[in-house]
Amino acid sequence: MSITAIKENYALLSELVYNAIKDSILKGELPPGEKISESSLARKLDVSRTPVREALRILYAEGFISLMPNSRFMVNEFTKEDALEVLAIRRLLEGEAARLAALSRDERKAEIIDRQRKAIPEYLQHLNDHSPSESMSFDMEFHRDIYELSGNSRLLELGEHVKDRQVRAYLANRWEEEDFVRKFTSQHSEILDAIEKGDAEEAEAKGRAHIDYLISLLK
CATH class of the missing domain: 1.20.120.530 (GntR ligand-binding domain-like)
Incomplete structure (x- = not known):
């Protein structure tokens, strides 16, 4: 597989992981206040922790989740x-x-x-x-x-x-x-x-x- 194909496939994987986590938040499967574990999400989605980490970084920038003092993420409450x-x-x-x-x-x-x-x-x-x-x-x-x-x-x-x-x-x-x-x-x-x-x-x-x-x- 060419480097370009690998990059394209990885970009697609990252997008799929991001959408899967975001949909879980939108549907309430990850409710407000829920603490998020990179490793648990990676196991659930059957992927490595890297695309999960990238997805969480984007969701953090978008305001869906916040970073706790122990460096773990938590789903934000939005009233x-x-x-x-x-x-x-x-x-x-x-x-x-x-x-x-x-x-x-x-x-x-x-x-x-x-x-x-x-x-x-x-x-x-x-x-x-x-x-x-x-x-x-x-x-x-x-x-x-x-x-x-x-x-x-x-x-x-x-x-x-x-x-x-x-x-x-x-x-x-x-x-x-x-x-x-x-x-x-x-x-x-x-x-x-x-x-x-x-x-x-x-x-x-x-x-x-x-x-x-x-x-x-x-x-």
């Missing part, structure tokens, strides 16, 4: 109040990102909108096959594209730093509800329509309404 605070920030960021995206003259604009439009029916076609982590990735990819189209690198950086992964984790069980998913993806389509029309005011309103919907689910 409704935490989620509402993060969503209040996201509401402002998403609205501004959509507004700027509508005004953008980025040559990739049509391509990005087209890609995201195609992604929605593809996702819905296999609705029952997606894991929580795959659903989160689908949503994060959409919003990252909107931030990219905004053309504002600082706004993109702020969006990346807001720990909204935990909000998605808090709402993870909602991705199993068809009504929620169809409403959510319908709002994605509305945001794309406003951006494509170049209607900055409508795009901003749709971007904020999208987050308002999440807020309403938590109140």
Whole structure:
């Protein structure tokens, strides 16, 4: 096997381990306050400790777990109040990102909108096959594209730093509800329509309404 193939296979293994651990957190199999053992996870997943260690490092950076004084990790607790605070920030960021995206003259604009439009029916076609982590990735990819189209690198950086992964984790069980998913993806389509029309005011309103919907689910 070539070095390139080994690297590619190892990268795939690391991603699979990361997704497996994250899904365990999202599903509550690793509940808040649970202490995490590298060796136990490695045995459970039938892998070496190295990809487990790398996965835990990423989950720590994303705020899913915290490092204890004894150098062991623990699953973080994320409350409704935490989620509402993060969503209040996201509401402002998403609205501004959509507004700027509508005004953008980025040559990739049509391509990005087209890609995201195609992604929605593809996702819905296999609705029952997606894991929580795959659903989160689908949503994060959409919003990252909107931030990219905004053309504002600082706004993109702020969006990346807001720990909204935990909000998605808090709402993870909602991705199993068809009504929620169809409403959510319908709002994605509305945001794309406003951006494509170049209607900055409508795009901003749709971007904020999208987050308002999440807020309403938590109140």
